[in-house]
Amino acid sequence: MKLAYKLWLDSNGKAFGDGPYELLRRVHKTHSLHQASFQMGMSYSKAWNLIRTLEERLGFALLERKTGGRSGGGSKITPEGRSLMKQYGPFRKDIEKTLKKLFHKHFRQFL
Amino acid sequence: MKLAYKLWLDSNGKAFGDGPYELLRRVHKTHSLHQASFQMGMSYSKAWNLIRTLEERLGFALLERKTGGRSGGGSKITPEGRSLMKQYGPFRKDIEKTLKKLFHKHFRQFL
Numbered sequence: 391m392k393l394a395y396k397l398w399l400d401s402n403g404k405a406f407g408d409g410p411y412e413l414l415r416r417v418h419k420t421h422s423l424h425q426a427s428f429q430m431g432m433s434y435s436k437a438w439n440l441i442r443t444l445e446e447r448l449g450f451a452l453l454e455r456k457t458g459g460r461s462g463g464g465s466k467i468t469p470e471g472r473s474l475m476k477q478y479g480p481f482r483k484d485i486e487k488t489l490k491k492l493f494h495k496h497f498r499q500f501l
Numbered sequence: 502m503k504l505a506y507k508l509w510l511d512s513n514g515k516a517f518g519d520g521p522y523e524l525l526r527r528v529h530k531t532h533s534l535h536q537a538s539f540q541m542g543m544s545y546s547k548a549w550n551l552i553r554t555l556e557e558r559l560g561f562a563l564l565e566r567k568t569g570g571r572s573g574g575g576s577k578i579t580p581e582g583r584s585l586m587k588q589y590g591p592f593r594k595d596i597e598k599t600l601k602k603l604f605h606k607h608f609r610q611f612l
Contacts, residue, residue, distance in 0.1 A: 391516060391559075395508035397600075399608075405502060448502075481607035488599055489508075496592035497510075 393493040397485065399478075405447035411478050413437060414452065414467060418475070423453065423465040448474070504604040508596065510589075516558035522589050524548060525563065525578060529586070534564065534576040559585070 398407035416426035427437035445451050452471040456464050467475070509518035527537035538548035556562050563582040567575050578586070 391510055391512045393508060394511040394515075395506055397504060397506035399502055400505040401502045404505075477607050481603065484603050484607065485600070488603060489596070492592065492595050492599060496588050496595065 391497070393489060395489065401447045401449075403443070403447055405444055406474065406478065408482070410440065410444055411475065411482070413440070414471060414475055417453065417465050418467050418472075421464040421466060426465075502608070504600060506600065512558045512560075514554070514558055516555055517585065517589060519593070521551065521555055522586065522593070524551070525582060525586055528564065528576050529578050529583075532575045532577060537576075 396407075399405045413423075413426055413430060413432075416429050417423055420426055420429075423437055423441070424434055427434050430437075432440075441452055445453075448470075450470040451468045452474075454466045454468055456466060507518075510516045524537055524541060524543075527540050528534055531537055531540075534548055534552070535545055538545050541548075543551075552563055556564075559581075561581040562579045563585075565577045565579055567577060
């Protein structure tokens with residue numbers, strides 16, 4: 391027996407969670423939403439729509455679009471997006487650790 | 502912005518969670534799975550199948566069926582079921598409180 395869960399930040403719908411966090415982490419590494427969505431097996435248009443929806447619900451932009459240039463443009467995380475990521479990462483780890491601890495505390499004999 | 506989540510005990514599928522807990526609480530009060538499922542807007546057969554599935558995944562019975570008698574039978578929670586409920590209730594409250602705390606700790610400026 392184990393504890394299973396899903397969690398997300400909500401603001402009139404899902405505003406942020408593990409999937410978006412992973413996507414942004416990959417954008418941060420590759421400087422490209424194309425690359426990031428490809429790596430996650432997600433179509434570019436789906437990733438793009440997801441980002442738009444999250445931005446609307448969060449009330450701030452997550453990505454700056456750089457167009458043109460020799461590299462053919464790319465994507466960069468906004469300062470607000472970086473700030474959100476920097477809070478979400480440790481929050482998520484804290485949650486994981488804490489839930490495990492609570493589960494063991496309350497359900498010792500069912501494990 | 503708020504934190505949203507779903508959680509459940511898992512053992513090759515959902516083995517227990519808020520819905521089953523609420524259903525068992527009502528069985529405990531009414532001594533009847535008929536009553537309990539009716540109160541929750543669930544068909545009796547759906548409730549019955551749910552209980553059977555949970556029992557299989559948990560590896561023990563949740564309900565004892567009392568048949569016949571003047572009252573036309575009824576349902577009673579097994580000792581293992583009561584024990585599970587008595588752990589799940591405080592666990593759930595603990596989770597709720599702890600997640601709220603962690604959310605506020607990590608996302609103060611987004612609230």
